[in-house]
Amino acid sequence: MKKLFLLALTITIFAAAQNVATAKATKNKKSTSSNFELNVAHINDHHSHLEEEKMPLKLGDQTVTVNIGGMARMAQAIDEFRKENKNTLVLHAGDAQTGTLYFTLFEGKADANIMNEIKFDAFTLGNHEFDDGNKGLKGFLDVLKVPVVSANVVPDKGSILENKWKPYIIKNINGEKVAIIGIEVVKKTKESSSPGDDIKFYDEVETARKYVKEVQNKGINKIILLSHAGYERNLEIAKKVEGIDLIVSGDTHYLLGSQFEQFGLKVADPDYPKKIDHANGEPTYVVEAWCYAYLLGQLKLDFNQKGVVTNVVANPQLLIGDNFFEVKDKDNKNVQLTGAEKDKVVKFVNENKNIKFVKNEPQAEKLLEGYKKEKNEMGKKSVGKILDKIPGGSENRIPDAKNPEGSLATTLVMESVLDKLKTIGTRNIDFVIGNAGNIRITLEPGEFNYDLAYTLLPFATNTIYTLEIKGSEVKQVLEDAIDYSLTGGSTGSFPYGAGIRYEATKAGKLGTRVKKIEVLDRKSNEWVPIDANKTYVMGTNSYIASGKDGYKTLGEIIKTRGGTNTYLSDVPIFIDYVKAKKEISRPKSSNVIFKY
Incomplete structure (x- = not known):
């Protein structure tokens, strides 16, 4: 009787365990087979342009000068993006460094700290990350707390840059796994920057194909390529490599989207995003977000149960201040735009979804002010x-x-x-x-x-x-x-x-x-x-x-x-x-x- 009792108990426990396992499997299957919404914000090539800058824009029926960009303003826009959307990813497609006195004086540390403040989900290496050689890049990466991905740039064993980045990362977003693979532009980095001889570079297309297959073999069907290979090369990757859902591009500083022509700006391609269709019916979308933190690229991707993008809603936005408008008077002097003329411009901006008044995020602004003060003092050095x-x-x-x-x-x-x-x-x-x-x-x-x-x-x-x-x-x-x-x-x-x-x-x-x-x-x-x-x-x-x-x-x-x-x-x-x-x-x- 005792043996029969123990056998019955064992069978009961085993059945219960099986039920639990089945329940878990059913739950997991449900979370990975349902439709999924992913919201992506992205920038590229800010090139140490940490402060806002002045730019003439056509706003309505007049051209005025506005304050545009700045990483403190970008920080606020990204903060609002995260608060207003679910399942978010915020990505930087490379070339954070080189271009202003902030880089010359602080050697990338100012850029790294403000990127830490923004908390990008991933960053890929740009060619200018190597401008000061391996040692300069190491100094930047030692400060940077953002995950760095680059699959086709491989340091030799023993290099000071060994283990400073990964080919890709996998983000778990509300139960769904999303792979982010990094790609660097090869020719330009080798010819126009200063990587050490202990850094090996591999073809962008072949590397993308290799790692897309690797993450697919892990059961992941939502794949983003964070690529500093340039827009044209990224279109080539999109056409040649199936399985990529989105390519976030950098390097070419392209403003995409015919909607920006209304502001008197020249666009490189009328499409944002650019859709590439494959023979298997699955699309790849390619985006880029101009440069110098002038614009925040934003898009909502809807995935079906197979991990295929079924719908995209795009909303790239120029980021400007609301307290500075200038025009040229008859004596060719700058004058402040006020009264009804200013109100008309404000109304135009508020009614246009592709340009937005954004204030500086307080913590990022405080951080930047510290560097700005030091920069002004060091300027006399x-x-x-x-x-x-x-x-x-x-x-x-x-x-x-x-x-x-x-x-x-x-x-x-x-x-x-x-x-x-x-x-x-x-x-x-x-x-x-x-x-x-x-x-x-x-x-x-x-x-x-x-x-x-x-x-x-x-x-x-x-x-x-x-x-x-x-x-x-x-x-x-x-x-x-x-x-x-x-x-x-x-x-x-x-x-x-x-x-x-x-x-x-x-x-x-x-x-x-x-x-x-x-x-x-x-x-x-x-x-x-x-x-x-x-x-x-x-x-x-x-x-x-x-x-x-x-x-x-x-x-x-x-x-x-x-x-x-x-x-x-x-x-x-x-x-x-x-x-x-x-x-x-x-x-x-x-x-x-x-x-x-």
């Missing part, structure tokens, strides 16, 4: 000495009888850019060309500090491009710029360079003024005549690379054949150059002989 007077600014743009060498300060800055591009091994750079208008002052003998650097080069968003160009096209670029500077355009277009020198005359017409061009041969280090049929690698700034300031041919080359935007700003480049040299003298020559 010397980085080196200027030994001679080096002409620059508006009065020295074009060589003349009084100053036959013209803007030697522009030549000096070009030398610093060429030196930087050679240091990072940018595609065997041959020479650089820049416009005199980018240089705003004459350098006087004495201490050179951070504030002076940003006075000399105030356009912090002006970054360095590299491109391939034929010798014959170089001549036309110089002809365009000189003609524009002499015939009613801007005198600021007048060209100077490093690694290149030329002779030209004031007399003549477009196409006839440039008489002689020589380049400094990389192998022999001797000046040789430019070869009209040879293809060279040239550096320049993003402003004239877009065709502005009369650089028509240059703009057409970039538009038709493309170039590489390194997103390196000329300001920190020049600061680092002065730091390394310690003392700066006049350049030996402006590399321009101009017969006026």
Whole structure:
């Protein structure tokens, strides 16, 4: 009887356990098979632009200047996003660093701390995270508490960056598992940044395919690619790799969505998000959120029981302040917009879902104010000495009888850019060309500090491009710029360079003024005549690379054949150059002989 009793008890306990297990399995199956809503907010490429900035926008029937962006404002917008939505993910698609004095002074720590304050759910490495080499990136990551993902960037065993990031993370969101895989842009990082030799890079498409399969084998069917591979490359990944639900893109600084054209802004693609359909009927969506914390990308994704996105609701928003509006009066002075005119703009913004008044989040603002105060104090700190007077600014743009060498300060800055591009091994750079208008002052003998650097080069968003160009096209670029500077355009277009020198005359017409061009041969280090049929690698700034300031041919080359935007700003480049040299003298020559 005792044995029968024990057997019956055992059977009863086993049956009860089975019932519990069945109940749990049923519960789990229910949670993973029901429809699921995921709300994603994202930014990319804030590039140490921590403070708000001024920008003209068309708001209704008038163009006004507003305060836009700033990471304290972004923090508030993300806080509101989390409060107003369920099942949220907040992602950063890379390039947190490089671009302003905040990075130059604090070496990424200011960026890391404010990202910690925002509490991003994941961050992927951008190419500029490697600008200060492995050691600089380690300093940033040592402070950063946000999970970092990058599947195709792999440190060697023993590297100081070993185990600093993972290929992907899996987030459990209200019972649903979502995989976030990181991808880095390979070519640009290797050519335009400074990763150590102990860092290995792997193809973006193949790596994405590998890790999508790996997480699928773990039973996960909701997959996000957090990719700093650039918009075009990410569209390629979307087309070639099935199983990805969303690609959050970075690197290309693209503003997506035709709805932003109403604000007088140029968009790279009318679609936000961009939908890519696969043969199996499952879509992949691709998004990017401009740059510099100007915009918060937002979208709601509805998944069915199979983990397929069945509906998307998008709501990307420009983030602006509500207390600053300017217009130009008849005397070309800034005036405050008030009264009925301001009310009309406020009404327009409040009624438009793609632009939003956002105040600064108090804790992030307090954190930023501490760095801002320190930045202002450090701005007066010397980085080196200027030994001679080096002409620059508006009065020295074009060589003349009084100053036959013209803007030697522009030549000096070009030398610093060429030196930087050679240091990072940018595609065997041959020479650089820049416009005199980018240089705003004459350098006087004495201490050179951070504030002076940003006075000399105030356009912090002006970054360095590299491109391939034929010798014959170089001549036309110089002809365009000189003609524009002499015939009613801007005198600021007048060209100077490093690694290149030329002779030209004031007399003549477009196409006839440039008489002689020589380049400094990389192998022999001797000046040789430019070869009209040879293809060279040239550096320049993003402003004239877009065709502005009369650089028509240059703009057409970039538009038709493309170039590489390194997103390196000329300001920190020049600061680092002065730091390394310690003392700066006049350049030996402006590399321009101009017969006026």
